[in-house]
Amino acid sequence: MKEIKVYPLTKASSPPKMEFLNGSNKDINTVFPDNFQFFELLAQLVEEEPAENFGPLERSMMMAIGIEKGKPFNPDEKTKALLAEAARLGGAMARANTFASSAPGVFYYPDRQWQGVREGMTYTFSRDGAPQIDARNNVYYMAAGNSPAMMAKNVGEGSQYLWTYRDADGNFLDGAKNYKLHVLPNIPAKNFWSVVVYDALSRSELQNGQPIPSVSSYVKPLINPDGSVDIAFGPDEPKEKGNWIKTVPGKGWFPIFRFYGPEEPYFDKTWKLEDIAPAK
Incomplete structure (x- = not known):
């Protein structure tokens, strides 16, 4: 990993020295919040990343709630409350879909409890x-x-x-x-x-x-x-x-x-x- 070099193309002739951060033994929160902050973080991601990173369906759904690249995300209080409840409900649905799922193809062996990625699925699901x-x-x-x-x-x-x-x-x-x-x-x-x-x-x-x-x-x-x-x-x-x-x-x-x-x-x-x- 430490052979990797990342820098702007404009600095290709004199690339800056890479700085590698060690996250070992440090508290790092990687869990998304089940509240309105989820949508704030999503809006930040949309703004920072290329638009092509998101498919047309995802972009359409985000635009419907006011998240669009190049535009401020500033919903009113009523919308904030609705989105906060949506995040809470979405988290609950995700937990049920993950931990309680018994849909066909979830279990890797038909006679065991181990799960795996369903057969025939691409990495983009x-x-x-x-x-x-x-x-x-x-x-x-x-x-x-x-x-x-x-x-x-x-x-x-x-x-x-x-x-x-x-x-x-x-x-x-x-x-x-x-x-x-x-x-x-x-x-x-x-x-x-x-x-x-x-x-x-x-x-x-x-x-x-x-x-x-x-x-x-x-x-x-x-x-x-x-x-x-x-x-x-x-x-x-x-x-x-x-x-x-x-x-x-x-x-x-x-x-x-x-x-x-x-x-x-x-x-x-x-x-x-x-x-x-x-x-x-």
Whole structure:
């Protein structure tokens, strides 16, 4: 990343020195507000970015509420109140669409709780040129970014992701309870794999007191003799030494399992990720 140089074209002959900011160990709020400020931030984004970044449908909808590039966004008090309520209701609808969704194609395996991007979906979340709004919101409420390499089938390259909000019994994951994930041998990830736990409210990494709420092939996890990996989740550290991600009572959580350099058994589903089970 530090080989990148960004500067105005007018300074190409003498580019300025790049300044890189380190965000590690700093509090950063990446969650959009569920109030009128949402629309203020949207208006700022529209003003700062090229108009072509937004499709005709999006621009039309924003123009209907007074957001248009090159024009001030200054709604009256009545409109502000309506937009504030719209943001609150929109946030509630997004949460339901994401966490409670059971629409066809949401689950990656028909007999498991793990979800993935629906088959046949492009990285712009369209099918035959038609925007798939619910499918897009289903993912973007809990995840902030996307790229073609994350959605296309590239065996041994790019990345793929699975996530779940429920345990093997279909119950939402509870920060006060203990769980176990048994990961079968031969994880189909050419480069590396990881599982990261997120706070269901903020959709950001769970603040649990651990440096990183994660287990991955990079941290030299404890591996069973048969090559499988067991990962414990819960507020209480297991008595037996192992791979443990601490959760927080009173907070919902969800994991994302990442496959970097996903291999064919991931795509043809001859290798399957088991459900997270309540600890016994």
